[in-house]
Amino acid sequence: MLAMSTPISLELSINDDRVRASVPAHWTLLELLRYELGLTGTKQGCDKGDCGACTVLIDGKPQLSCLILAANAEGKKVQTIEGLQPAHRKAGGVGLDPVQDAFDRCGALQCGFCQSGMMLSARALLNENPTPDRTEIRQALSGNLCRCTGYTQIVQAVELAIAESTGAEPESPSWSDGNPWKSTTSLSGKNGGDA
Amino acid sequence: MLRLPQFTLERPTTIEEAIQLVADANGRGRFLAGGTDLIPNLKHEFIEADVVVALGGIEALRGIEVTAEGGLSIGPLTSLVDIAESADVQRIAPALAQAVGTIAGPQHRQMGTIGGNVMLDTRCQWINQSHFWRSSLGFCLKKDGSACHVVEGGKRCVAAASNDSAPALATLAATLDFQKAPTEYGNGKRTLAFDELFKADGAWNKKVSADELLTRIHIPATPVGHKGGYAKLRMRGSIDFPLLGVAARLDVDGEGVIEHADIVVIALQARPLRVRKASALLVGAKLGAASYDDALAAVMVAAYEQCHPLPNIPGDHEWRQEMVPIYVKRALAAAIA
Ligand SMILES: Cc1cc2nc3c(=O)[nH]c(=O)nc-3n(C[C@H](O)[C@H](O)[C@H](O)COP(=O)(O)OP(=O)(O)OC[C@H]3O[C@@H](n4cnc5c(N)ncnc54)[C@H](O)[C@@H]3O)c2cc1C
Ligand code: SF4
Ligand code: FES
Ligand code: FES
Numbered sequence: 219m220l221a222m223s224t225p226i227s228l229e230l231s232i233n234d235d236r237v238r239a240s241v242p243a244h245w246t247l248l249e250l251l252r253y254e255l256g257l258t259g260t261k262q263g264c265d266k267g268d269c270g271a272c273t274v275l276i277d278g279k280p281q282l283s284c285l286i287l288a289a290n291a292e293g294k295k296v297q298t299i300e301g302l303q304p305a306h307r308k309a310g311g312v313g314l315d316p317v318q319d320a321f322d323r324c325g326a327l328q329c330g331f332c333q334s335g336m337m338l339s340a341r342a343l344l345n346e347n348p349t350p351d352r353t354e355i356r357q358a359l360s361g362n363l364c365r366c367t368g369y370t371q372i373v374q375a376v377e378l379a380i381a382e383s384t385g386a387e388p389e390s391p392s393w394s395d396g397n398p399w400k401s402t403t404s405l406s407g408k409n410g411g412d413a
Numbered sequence: 414m415l416r417l418p419q420f421t422l423e424r425p426t427t428i429e430e431a432i433q434l435v436a437d438a439n440g441r442g443r444f445l446a447g448g449t450d451l452i453p454n455l456k457h458e459f460i461e462a463d464v465v466v467a468l469g470g471i472e473a474l475r476g477i478e479v480t481a482e483g484g485l486s487i488g489p490l491t492s493l494v495d496i497a498e499s500a501d502v503q504r505i506a507p508a509l510a511q512a513v514g515t516i517a518g519p520q521h522r523q524m525g526t527i528g529g530n531v532m533l534d535t536r537c538q539w540i541n542q543s544h545f546w547r548s549s550l551g552f553c554l555k556k557d558g559s560a561c562h563v564v565e566g567g568k569r570c571v572a573a574a575s576n577d578s579a580p581a582l583a584t585l586a587a588t589l590d591f592q593k594a595p596t597e598y599g600n601g602k603r604t605l606a607f608d609e610l611f612k613a614d615g616a617w618n619k620k621v622s623a624d625e626l627l628t629r630i631h632i633p634a635t636p637v638g639h640k641g642g643y644a645k646l647r648m649r650g651s652i653d654f655p656l657l658g659v660a661a662r663l664d665v666d667g668e669g670v671i672e673h674a675d676i677v678v679i680a681l682q683a684r685p686l687r688v689r690k691a692s693a694l695l696v697g698a699k700l701g702a703a704s705y706d707d708a709l710a711a712v713m714v715a716a717y718e719q720c721h722p723l724p725n726i727p728g729d730h731e732w733r734q735e736m737v738p739i740y741v742k743r744a745l746a747a748a749i750a
Contacts, residue, residue, distance in 0.1 A: 224421060243422035243465070246452075265415035266453040268652065270520060279523045284415075285452045286524070287445075289422055290467055339519070360651035361518025 228292040232257070233301025234308070241288045248272045248283035250291075251298060259299035259334050263363075270362035273335035274298050278346075280339045280361070299334035302341060316379040317341050324375035324391070328366035336362045340376045349380055415456040415543065420463055426470040428592060428628060432601065435624045436594035438464040444626060445469075446490060446529040449521045454534055458544040459556040474528070474628065477501060483634035489528020489627045494519075496527050496578075506632050508581040508641030508660045511747060515645045516577050518652040527578060528627045531589070535572035535615040535683055536654055537563065537725045555616045563725045571682050572615030573726045579685045580660035580677035581643055582607045582630070590629040591621050601625075611684035615725075618683040638665040638672070642747030644740045646680075646733070655680040656728040657736055661692075661744035669700040676712070676741060680733075681722050691715035691741070700749060709745065713738035 227240045232255065241250050248265075251257040251274070263271030265284045272284040275297040297305065306315040313319060317340045320326070327333045336359060343350055343358035350358065355376045356369075364372065374391050381388035390397040425431045435442035441463040445451055454460040468474060474490035479501050487496070496502055497514035516522055516530065539562040540547070540555050552558030554570045561567035589610060593601040603625075611618050635641075640663045647653035658679040664672050674695035678686045691712045698708035722733035 226422065242419070244417040244419050246417065249416075262414065266456055267449055267517075267521065270518065273520060280520050281524050282449075282520045285448050287422065287448070287452075287465075287467070289424070290445075290448075290469060357651075358519060361520040363652070 226289040228289055230291050230293060231295045233297055233304060239288070243287070243289055245288045246284055247274070247286040247288045247291045247296070250288035251283060251296075257298050257300055261331055261334055263331065268363070269332075270335045270339070271332055273338050273362060275338055275342055278342060280335075280342045297338070299338060302337065315341065316383055317344065317376065320375040320379040320382070321372070324371045324378060326367060326371040326375035332362055332364040332366075336364065336372055340379070344376075344380065344383075349384060350376075352377070417452070417455055418458065418461070420455075420465045423464060423466045424470050425466065425468075426472075428471060428473055428626060431466050431468060431471060432592055432594045432624065432626050434464060434466045435626075438462075440623075442466060443623060444532075447492070447521075447525040448529075449517065449525040450529055450533050453541075457540075457542060457547075459540055459547070460534070468528075468626075479505070480631075480634070485630075485632040487527060487630040487632070489531070489630060490526050491528075493517075493522040493525045493527060493530065497522065505635055506581070506585050506641060507639075508584055508643050508662060508748070509578060509632070511641070512577040512581040512643035512645075512658070512660060515643065515647075515655075517654075521652075527630065530576045530578045531582070531610070531630065532619070532627060533574075533576040535570070535618050536575040536680075537570075537572035537615065538727055539563065539725075540572060563723055569613070570615035571723055571725055572618075573680050573682060573723070574611065574615075574618055574684050575654045575658075575680050575726065577643070577645060577655055577658050577679065579607075579611075580658055580679045581641065582632070583677040583685055583687065584641065584660045584662035584675040585632045585635070587633075588631045589627055590631070591625040592628050593622075593625045608687075613683050615683040636664050638667070639663075640665065640748040642744045642750070644743035644747055646728075646736050646740055648728070654726070656726060657681075657722065657733050657740055659737075659740045659744040661741070661748045663695065663700075663745070663748050665700060669702075671695050671698050671700070671705075671708075676716065676744070678716070678720055678737070678741075680726060681720055682725075686720060688716045688719045688741075691719060695745075709742065712745075713741055716741045
């Protein structure tokens, strides 16, 4: 007998919206997000737990949406990349979430496929520990693979977000002979621009 | 895209319901804990299930408790991160905390459970692949085929036990409570010594069947002079399964003389391997003294001779064997540190 997936009705919170959905039992949370709700910011990479591209925050913790059954996210608080800026604004912030802003300014991406997952892992880390050191940053991001950047700018972006949030002077990045972050909020000068 | 095949999902809240649901599926039911092993395997279609029984709603399966005797009683649904970060586990069973801290990456340790790790399926580079990939190569003994791609002419699957917690739990002499649906022959409950769990068949390397639910992990109290360590060979510092994993236990007296030693290795063949001849050489040696250095040198050679990695998982197997003494040394160093 071939088992048939019976649709399961569930209610969960996605980016602070209460969402009701009906999904087949064998759908993953990733499939619910992308193909039912149109939230395609969460990336489908390997689809088997190897890469971290599908990382979302569930009750604040980074988890892999390609390995979670949608039905098992019932009642959970899910945050996707689409919810990062709204959450920042709701908490009284302006502009982008500082992690997003720093990733943008540091050029912490090339193809961008890893970026949603990276930024969510970084956001979860900073929510728990606002001043992690480099080792802690690297550990927190160690479940997110990037095929392009070599990780240096990614770690620098997180360090920039930390430095700016604590008012400390951001460390000069290794690739710059001046300090492009000094008393400025956007890239300018020879390292910056639209390159 | 790697879609899951269809199944019926059950979400019981008690142990009794869960075991009955799997029993009723007549061999086509599976328990789902964190899903970090079962979901990829279902997607790869070398495990098939009509009924998936999610354990997440069963509170009785969670938690870490220190027993009156000073040991640990651990619920199988406890997350890997909670095990690795538990001060009680770090104190009473340091090798387990270290081993679990190396499992996969941060997201997997958040989702994955200790019970799922104990019950982890074996790994082989010829089976942990998509159905399409396997059909192109030709199926193997483990699922749908008649040949083994690792051992020519082999009649038994030699896929590698790859659960990092296993060698640590073996050195800690853990015991495991299992429960399945009661029948006219018995109440379905049994307790196994950790060493009794595994058998040398990579197709299913457990002596319990898939309808038996692991309900509790017990670790006896460890003596004051207990030291435990874990060392893991892997390609990258995160995410990767072990290419070799070594757990070491040393119980020393007040003078630093080793009274009991145990070394167990994983990621060789279908079951963890206790290198008894090697660890026996440590008994009587004194930490920090020349006797220890001499014993260590002998242990490294003995472990090398006892361990025979196969070309079942990635990493050249001869290289993995050359790494055995190094990782035995590192596991012992981690225990003493
Ligand atoms: C990219 C990647 C890397 C990984 N790296 C490692 C690694 O380095 N080391 C390592 O050890 N593992 C690794 N894993 C495997 C996995 O993440 C862990 O082993 C984890 O502990 C499995 O637990 P789970 O709760 O997710 O198990 P599940 O996937 O839910 O279950 C695994 C198996 O155990 C059975 N099961 C679960 N709970 C019970 C129970 N209470 N009683 C009876 N049977 C049960 C299931 O039916 C299934 O057969 C990796 C996985 C991925 C995807
Ligand atoms: S060891 Fe042989 S039978 Fe087992 S999974 Fe690998 S190729 Fe298949
Ligand atoms: S898509 Fe989920 S880990 Fe790669
Ligand atoms: S920017 Fe391409 S994967 Fe990271």
